[in-house]
Amino acid sequence: MAEVHLDRLRKVYPDGHVAVAGASFTVADGELLVLVGPSGCGKTTLLRMIAGLEPISDGTLRIGDRVVNAVAPKDRDIAMVFQNYALYPHMTVAENLGFGLKLRGQPRAEIARRVAAVAEALGLQSRLTSRPAALSGGQRQRVALGRALVREPQVFLLDEPLSNLDAKLRLSMRVEIARLHRQLGATMIYVTHDQIEAMTLGQRIVVLDGGVIQQIDTPMALYDKPANLFVAGFVGSPAMNLIRGTLQCGDGWRLAGAHGELLLGETLPDPAWQAWRDREVVLGVRPEHLQPAATAAAALAGELEVIEPVGNEVFLNLRFGALALVSRIPPHALPEPGSLVPLSLASGRLHLFDGASGARIGA
Ligand code: ATP
Numbered sequence: 001m002a003e004v005h006l007d008r009l010r011k012v013y014p015d016g017h018v019a020v021a022g023a024s025f026t027v028a029d030g031e032l033l034v035l036v037g038p039s040g041c042g043k044t045t046l047l048r049m050i051a052g053l054e055p056i057s058d059g060t061l062r063i064g065d066r067v068v069n070a071v072a073p074k075d076r077d078i079a080m081v082f083q084n085y086a087l088y089p090h091m092t093v094a095e096n097l098g099f100g101l102k103l104r105g106q107p108r109a110e111i112a113r114r115v116a117a118v119a120e121a122l123g124l125q126s127r128l129t130s131r132p133a134a135l136s137g138g139q140r141q142r143v144a145l146g147r148a149l150v151r152e153p154q155v156f157l158l159d160e161p162l163s164n165l166d167a168k169l170r171l172s173m174r175v176e177i178a179r180l181h182r183q184l185g186a187t188m189i190y191v192t193h194d195q196i197e198a199m200t201l202g203q204r205i206v207v208l209d210g211g212v213i214q215q216i217d218t219p220m221a222l223y224d225k226p227a228n229l230f231v232a233g234f235v236g237s238p239a240m241n242l243i244r245g246t247l248q249c250g251d252g253w254r255l256a257g258a259h260g261e262l263l264l265g266e267t268l269p270d271p272a273w274q275a276w277r278d279r280e281v282v283l284g285v286r287p288e289h290l291q292p293a294a295t296a297a298a299a300l301a302g303e304l305e306v307i308e309p310v311g312n313e314v315f316l317n318l319r320f321g322a323l324a325l326v327s328r329i330p331p332h333a334l335p336e337p338g339s340l341v342p343l344s345l346a347s348g349r350l351h352l353f354d355g356a357s358g359a360r361i362g363a
Helices: 045-052 093-102 110-121 137-149 166-183 195-201 219-224 229-234 271-276
Strands: 005-014 018-027 032-036 060-064 080-081 155-159 187-192 202-210 210-219 243-250 252-257 259-266 280-285 290-292 300-310 314-320 323-329 342-345 349-354
Touching: 005 271, 018 045, 018 060, 018 202, 018 210, 032 045, 032 060, 032 195, 045 060, 045 080, 045 187, 093 166, 093 342, 110 137, 137 166, 137 314, 166 195, 187 195, 195 219, 202 219, 210 219, 210 229, 210 252, 210 290, 219 259, 229 342, 243 323, 259 300, 271 300, 271 349, 300 323, 314 342, 323 342
Parallel strands: 032 187, 032 202, 080 155, 155 187
Antiparallel strands: 005 018, 005 060, 202 210, 243 252, 243 280, 252 259, 280 349, 290 342, 300 314, 300 342, 314 323
16 A cells, blocks of 8 residues: 655646646545545546546656656556446456456456455455346445455545445445445545545545645544634534624624624633634534523524424524524424524634635634
8 A cells, every 4th residue: 555645736627727726635555535525626636637547737646655647547556436437237246346457467366366355345245146237236336346446556546436326325335435444454535525425434534625725634623623614614514604793892792793793702712813803704603502592691592493303403493684593402492483592602612714814713
């Protein structure tokens, strides 16, 4: 296995479109790194540059000790799994798994050994003589994954490999990939637009937007300390409540905006926030940090519009001026729809962002 190192990797398409604007990061040997971002953010382009399927406009790409900018895809010692994997319909599962090795002229005994090992790891032993048409969607996906695994490459590249599967299958395949990753100790780069998939699978996550890296961190660090407004809004479901206004201090601190006034208390949660007094900011509050409270302890009152029960918890959809807010609460003692609900903020868990640049303020 190998480390993958990107140094200011850049992609400008012939029409002038900058798809990746200088990406720098290192994927550690044996790490599972996820690239995530909305449609069009450049994640597939970045992965295809690593695979060698897309020429690199500028910057340096290293796999292991070798700079591979000018190395052909087949000589990079990588295997890629795509969203639209195509299995050979006329071949059995075993033949599909072994085909790449056969092309590379591997001896038959070696092919048989590797196919058997991969089939066992993926639970496909009983299907080795079946053709793809006789397999379920999840089994086909596992064969596609297996074709990459038998190659025993230095690096695995996976581009939305689960997006064709139904929700339940995605969940089990996700666990499968995490298990395989642990078992193989393989270096993997995994692309998805699904932030939940990114959070549950990645050891570290690279968040991309508009071809620019927004943050590289562990899932919990992204959740607890988003570096800017984009990451704050992208990671987490339901999304973080974002409330724009001016930070004011008179009789205590407050956030004044189009929605009305929100009370922050006698002191600010973070002294660094004081420098933003009388300036435009965006307050970020995760739904679990906005809770129904006694009127005396409330920071604001929201009109309850819709209650969404999901079983183990409930989402309250509230209106605060022109703003829609969400609170996540345990499934008991529910207020009535239409009522005005006093809400408190978990003071130590709030986020503040510069209203102009969107950058995080304070720790
Ligand atoms: P998705 O999740 O929709 O696949 P993505 O994040 O993988 O999106 P890319 O496919 O990497 O995005 O595309 C990044 C940007 O580059 C997009 O704006 C896209 O329109 C543009 N792009 C992709 N291929 C080309 C091309 N051949 N010529 C010009 N622009 C391109």
